[in-house]
Amino acid sequence: MRPLLEVDHVKIAFESDKEEVISVEEVSFSVGQGETIGIVGESGCGKSVTSLSIMGLLGKNGKVKNGHIFFGDEDLTKVTAQRLREIRGNEISMIFQEPMTSLNPVFSIGNQMIEGIKLHLKMNTKDAKEYAIEMLKKVGIPRAGEMLKEYPHAFSGGMRQRVMIAIALACKPKLLIADEPTTALDVTIQAQILQLMKNLQKDSETAIILITHDLGVIAETADRVIVMYAGQVVEEADVYTLFKEPKHPYTQGLMASIPHLEYENEQRLVSIPGSVPSLKHMPKGCRFHSRCPHATQRCQQEQPVLKQIQEGHKVRCWLTENDQSRMFSGKPKEE
Ligand code: SF4
Ligand code: MG
DSSP states (O other), rough: OOEEEEEEEEEEEETTTEEEEEEEEEEEEEEOTOOOEEEEEOOTTHHHHHHHHHHHHHOOEEEEEEEEEEETEETTTSSSSHHHHHHHTTTTEESOOGGGGGGOTSHHHHHHHHHHHHHHHOOOHHHHHHHHHHHHTTTTTTTHHHHSSSOGSSSOHHHHHHHHHHHHOOOOOOOEEEEEETTSSHHHHHHHHHHHHHHHHHTTTOOEEEEEEHHHHHHHOOOOOEEEEEEEEEEEEHHHHOOOOOOOOHHHHHHHTTTOGTTTTSSOOOOOOOOOOOOOOOSSTTTTGGTTTTTHHHHHHEEEEEEOETEEEOOOHHHHHHHHHHHHHOOOOOO
């Protein structure tokens, strides 16, 4: 049997100034029922594009060039636009960083929730309204009955994100894609929202793809983690292994840049020098080589493949083949 979602060797291209730009390449991963997968990486690594491709929301300039995205037995890269619309909002839901962009400012929250519930759960208006109130209560909106009549601007950022979660989970989707759901919120509210997602997930066995640049969020939420760099998966492991023994130099760099509470005033302890290469000028060889403290000649010439090094642990790096000792010591090689 297939897992709930299987992203298989996906390549995504965008048309830009009559030029084709490859945004994501060779991306493969799967998500099981009720599982939480974290996708982490700096901005511009292809995390959001990957998730938009699952939803069929790449826009008119973007398309999946190669590969398959199986949701159950259906290949989402092959189904009709009509079928995709049915799946979205019904079986797959999405929450974004800024809920104002997905909430319509001219309709009341109730209006936006009730219509969706009627459509997807085939309820009459009265039942849909009661159910909407119940969902708002579940996500901790006070005076839920009254708030239903309010417009999005009447809610604070944290409350809007709660409303979005209520909407996203109202139809009990099999998969929830959350793209930086807490990035715009302060730390306390962030923790509450993540907890809320986890609780609702338990009730409904919903699988979650959580996209973030924040490894702290990943540590608290994910079962398994996919690390993306420059449009590729560079490492995949269960959350425990990833934090204990990160193998890819990029993952190691991300780990070193996690801000620690005791150094509150310093944004980052260490940051990875350099920046993500531009899509239009992807370097030859390993895409991380210009920033990698362990890069060798080979890294500049040949592109490493994603390889399984242990059950459930995959890494895209030449070092994992040759010289593990250097990786564990974390010391750059002396040339
Ligand atoms: Fe660094 Fe080479 Fe591994 Fe790329 S393949 S991450 S450049 S050591
Ligand atoms: Mg993004």
